[in-house]
Amino acid sequence: MKATAFCPGHITGFFQICEHEEILRTGSRGAGLCISHGALSTVKIEKGSGRIEIKINGERSDAPVTKQALAKLIYDRGFDVSVETTLDLPIGQGFGMSAAGTLAASLAIANLLDLPFQRALEVAHEAEIIHRTGLGDVSALSRGGVTFRKVEGLPPYGIVDRVSADAEIILGVVGPPILTSSVLRDVEIRERINAIGKECVENFSKSPSLANLFRISREFASRSGIMTDYVRMALDAIDGLGPASMVMLGNSIFASGDVDEIEKALNKFGKTYRVKIDWIGPRVIAEE
Known part of the structure; x- marks a missing residue:
């Protein structure tokens, strides 16, 4: 079979x-x-x-x-x-x-x-x-x-x-892989993630939207200390082209907005992918 x-x-x-x-x-x-x-x-x-x-x-x-x-x-x-x-x-x-x-x-x-x-x-x-x-x-x-x-x-x-939303998303791989298990086992990182994460969940619950998902994700990546230099440089390169943040947990970003220009800029850092939201x-x- x-x-x-x-x-x-x-x-x-x-x-x-x-x-x-x-x-x-x-x-x-x-x-x-x-x-x-x-x-x-x-x-x-x-x-x-x-x-x-x-x-x-x-x-x-x-x-x-x-x-x-x-x-x-x-x-x-x-x-x-x-x-x-x-x-x-x-x-x-x-x-x-x-x-x-x-x-x-x-x-x-x-x-x-x-x-x-x-x-x-x-x-x-x-x-x-x-x-x-x-x-x-x-x-x-x-x-x-x-x-x-x-x-x-x-x-x-x-x-x-x-959450009702629709958008074309650009994914950019901008650095080496991150082992999720190593992050989840680090007590200090976990405590920092949970302190900031709790705030982010509470804030998002007040007004769930794709725009707020991007905004709060960016705040979380920055304040939690998870954001790597690879990600920071890539995000700086697409500043002003649309909302973007770090994918948890990877040296990668997700972005929307001017997808053609975003894709062009991120191609300098690594491989990019155009994806859609899957509702099925x-x-x-x-x-x-």
């Missing part, structure tokens, strides 16, 4: 870390965008001993996050699984590729095994939390669009509101 699923990428502008004993209640508050570039996963299952093999962009990968999620779905069902995932964006730049790849593969298997969509979300969220590769990506992706994570955790524990969310696109 074979199925193919797509999951959008997701970028976070600001966040507050919120941990609980129950993993499905753990996550983050904050706001971000689900984007048209993401992960496409084709999954084949056949009777076997529970072996899981994963290729990402044509190369065999350990993919521990995806592997853990899939193992929970097949556990004692006696299937071997092979996964081929194509990522539209680089890993380690805050584009939610770990969550997108894991959720796309999980959704494809859930569909083949007649498991509910919610179960695919649960195993992907759990794997992301355990491996410290993300906190709120799966929650946001479960809704799609421009999202405000009002209450941490995977819905229905978490509460994720949609994760979906199965083929089954055999």
Whole structure:
């Protein structure tokens, strides 16, 4: 049996870390965008001993996050699984590729095994939390669009509101990857993130909009001390061309406004991508 699923990428502008004993209640508050570039996963299952093999962009990968999620779905069902995932964006730049790849593969298997969509979300969220590769990506992706994570955790524990907005977004990779897990494990950085993040969440809740998402994200990146010199220089280069901020957590930025001029300026720093807001969310696109 074979199925193919797509999951959008997701970028976070600001966040507050919120941990609980129950993993499905753990996550983050904050706001971000689900984007048209993401992960496409084709999954084949056949009777076997529970072996899981994963290729990402044509190369065999350990993919521990995806592997853990899939193992929970097949556990004692006696299937071997092979996964081929194509990522539209680089890993380690805050584009939610770990969550997108894991959720796309999980959704494809859930569909083949007649498991509910919610179960695919649960195993992907759990794997992301355990491996410290993300906190709120799966929650946001479960809704799609421009999202405000009002209450941490995977819905229905978490509460994720949609924000009405539409825009063409330029993503710019302006420096080397950042390991999300290293940031999330640093106590000093976490305390600073949470102090500023709490303020940002409260401010955004008063008037959720795309304009305020950009504005508050820029404030968060600057005040939290997360903003790198790579990002700072790139943001200075596009000053005045439209709203822009740092993608959490990567040496990358997201911007809107005069997209042609923004793209031209950011190309001097690294690779750029034009993306749209994805309102559909994760979906199965083929089954055999």
